[in-house]
Amino acid sequence: MGLKKAVWYTRIIFLQKFTRVNFLIFTLPIFRVTFGLKKNSSFCSYFSSQMFCLFSLSSSRQVQQMRVPVVSSSWNIKQSQTFRRFCEVVKYILSYFVLWKRGIQRIGGHFGGGVQSYFLFLRFLVILNFLSSLLIAAFVLIPSIVFRSMNLNSTIAPTEICLQYDPKPGVLPVFYTYFLDLVSGTGFMEYSYLFYGYYNNSVIESNSFSYNIPLAYLITLTSLANRMGDTARLVVVTGGGAVGGYSMLVFTGWDHGLQGNRATKLKQNNLRHRLQVDLEEERLKKKSASLTLGQTVSLYTLRVFLNLVVLILIGATFYGIAKATQFSQSMNPTGFMGLLLQYLPSMVITASNFVVPLLCDKIALLEKYSPSTTVILALLRAVFLRLVSLGVLLYTLWEQITCKGDISNENCKPCHYYYDQYKCWETRVGQEMYKLTLFDFLITIATLILVEFPRRIVVDHCSCKLTQLVGRQEFLVAPNVLALVYSQTVVWTGALFCPLLPFINTIKFILFYYCKKITLFQNCQPATRNFRSTTSNFFFLLVLLFGWALSSVVLLYSVAKIHPSYGCGPFRLNSAMWDVVPGAVKMLNHTSEEFLFYIVQKEQREPQQPQRETKPLNHTATQWNQHYNYAFEPDEEPRPY
Structure with missing residues (x-):
């Protein structure tokens, strides 16, 4: 114009x-x-x-x-x-540089969006753990290596009775002991950068540079779980939703940028799976709407009874985990028997996580829900079992470390924790998280080699009725997703006590991808009942948030309530890990201290207060301690602003 x-x-x-x-x-x-x-x-x-x-x-x-x-x-x-x-x-x-793009597209084309959502979730966790490993390496690991090479002496606490901590082996190590130390986290593994006890409380100060290892350790490893939880929360808020009807799928589901017969066939198979899911959901809705009153009452009665059975199974599992943990911590044998006793809680948790979800899946099939609802219900039951079983393990450990919260107990009175059994209790908790991570990986590999491949070979080469009735296995999405959520929760919980755990979990998840992909194409058949992948993606991340909430409770309790070990770690001088924060604020110059106090005071001010007369800021470390209820003595008189 x-x-x-x-x-x-x-x-x-x-x-x-x-x-x-x-x-x-x-x-x-x-x-x-x-x-x-x-x-x-x-x-x-x-x-x-x-x-x-x-x-x-x-x-x-x-x-x-x-x-x-x-x-x-x-x-x-x-x-x-x-x-x-x-x-x-x-x-x-x-x-072209997207991680596992072609492999995940191929999985979606052959097995549907439900199975594909599992591998997308796995890729999300790999990236999350890799970024966490970079942060830990940059702010904690590399500074600790540099400062240790400078031969800096860390400060020792004055309480002599609680200082005896020498994890280094006194005998000549052999291959057998190396193997035991590697799988249990003891010996040469215990006093290494893998665990909390190896890090010191060095502080570097000069005219132009200052670095505080305890403060960097605390802020990095506590904010890590918080930021990863924020990422998961953001994806939950933006990623939930369902497919908007058949017209949306038919008219907008095709990707017109596809090239080649292979990509076209994969997309066609994916759309076919999604249409089958929608049709199955619609059929079950019509069937449930046509039930009579008697059929509805009998169906809900059956569901209530089956839920009671599930609760009994979960309660029995919790009782067994608590007893196994108490027995394992009370015994101190050596050799192979000691290794078995150390892994006893991990074995009980893994066995319960393997058996009880299978029973819950069979029970969910009897409840006659839709495929998507069945997967979600099984997911919620299994996540409750796995996460609360981890909580039971940690609660049992806290009871023994703190003498059930009774500081006046004879075992906890000298050092404020059970020193005779837990000379460095943070490292002991890190070892438990390390063993859970390692044992979960070993069980997955053993199941792939000893169960899934032999089952496929027997089914393919044996024509008897029993083997044909059993058939090839199906890839169950809910148990596999719960295994990922459980592993990530263990990492969030144990990162404070085992800083290299996110890096170990990154390698573990990468190996998981290739193992699961191999068993999917070699040993599994397409599922007879598909489910909607969009709803499942939302619940996968929602369940991940449950694990993040559990790990946050554990971290807050450990940082604020339990007395750190005197003989190890970067917080050996503090009465609580959090005390390093007001101590660092106390070391700031006057201008930075007043500015920080002004920010905190402004955030906590009432929104509807009348305008007050402005006064010069005049706060010292004493007022910081009174504001946060910390018992520090003032080191100087109030200074004018």
Whole structure:
């Protein structure tokens, strides 16, 4: 439209100028006759040439002025189009670097979106743990290695009775002891960067640089679980939802950028699986709506009874875990028997996590829910079992470490914790989390080699009725997702006591992907009952938040309530781990301290308070301690702002 207007304006101006020039040409003979000028005189030539020059210059100037906005807008449009094409090219190039993109697409095409959602969730956790490992390495591990190489002496607590902690083996190590130490986290593994007890409380101070290892350790490893929980919460808020009907799937489900027969067939299979899920959900809804009153009452009675059975199974599991933990911590044998007793809680938890969810899955099939509801219900029951079993283990450990909260007990009175049995209790908790992580990985590999592959071989080469009735296994999404949630919860809980646990979990999840992919294509058959993947993705992350909540409770209790060990770790001088924060604030200069106090005071101010008279800020470390109820002595008099 702008170009057309410019053309019309140019025509109008040309006509106006042409009329003016014609008028001058017609009046030129009158001037020539009146003043007696000759036809070819210099004045006539000069007059005519000047008129045409003025016409051409004024016309071109006005046309150029009108073309400037058009050219400018056209240039902006071209630049935006070029930038958009550049972004599309960059996005297309980066798509080749997406982790496991082609493999996950192939899984979705062969086994549906439900199974594909498991592998997408696994990829999300791999990236989450990898980024966490980078943070720990940057702020805790590398500074600790550098400071230890500088031969800095860490400060020792004055209480001599609680300082005896020497985990280094006193005998000549052999391969057998190396293996036991590797799988149990003791010996040479105990006094290494893997566990809490190896880190010291060094503080580097100079005129231009200061670094506090205890503060960096606490802030990094406590904020880690919080930030990962924020990421999961964000995905839950933005990722929930269901497919909006058949029309949405039919008219908007196809990807028109697909190229090649392989990608097209995979997308067709994926859409077919999703349509089957929707049709199955609709059929079950119609069936449940057509039930009579007697059938409805009998169905709900059956569901109540089955829920009671599930609660009894879960309660028995919790009792067994508590007893196994108490027995394991009370015995101190050596050798292979000691290794078995150390792994007794892990074995009981793993066995219960394997058996009870299978029973819950069979019970959920009897309740006659829709496929998506069945998966979600089994997921909630299994996550309750796994997470609360982990909570029972930790609660039993806390009871023994703190003498059931009775500080006046003879065992806990000298050191404020059970020193005789737990000389470095943080490392002991880290060892339990390490053993849970390692044992879960070993059980997964053993199940793949000793159960899943032999089952497929027997079914393929044996034609008896029993083997054909059993058939190939199906990839059960709910138990596999719960295994990931359980592993991630163990990492969040144990990262404070075993800082390298996120790195170990990253390697573990990467191996999980390839093991699960192999068993999926080699040993499994497509599921007979599919379920909607969008709803499942939402519940996967919601269940992950349950694990994050449990780990947050454990971390808060450990940081604020339990006395740190005197003989190990970066908090050996503090009465609680959190005390390092006001201690670090106390070491700030006056301006930074007043600014920080002003921020805290502003956040805690009542929103509807009347305007008060502004006074100069005059707060010292004593007022910080009174504000947060910490018993520190003032080191100086109040200073004016």
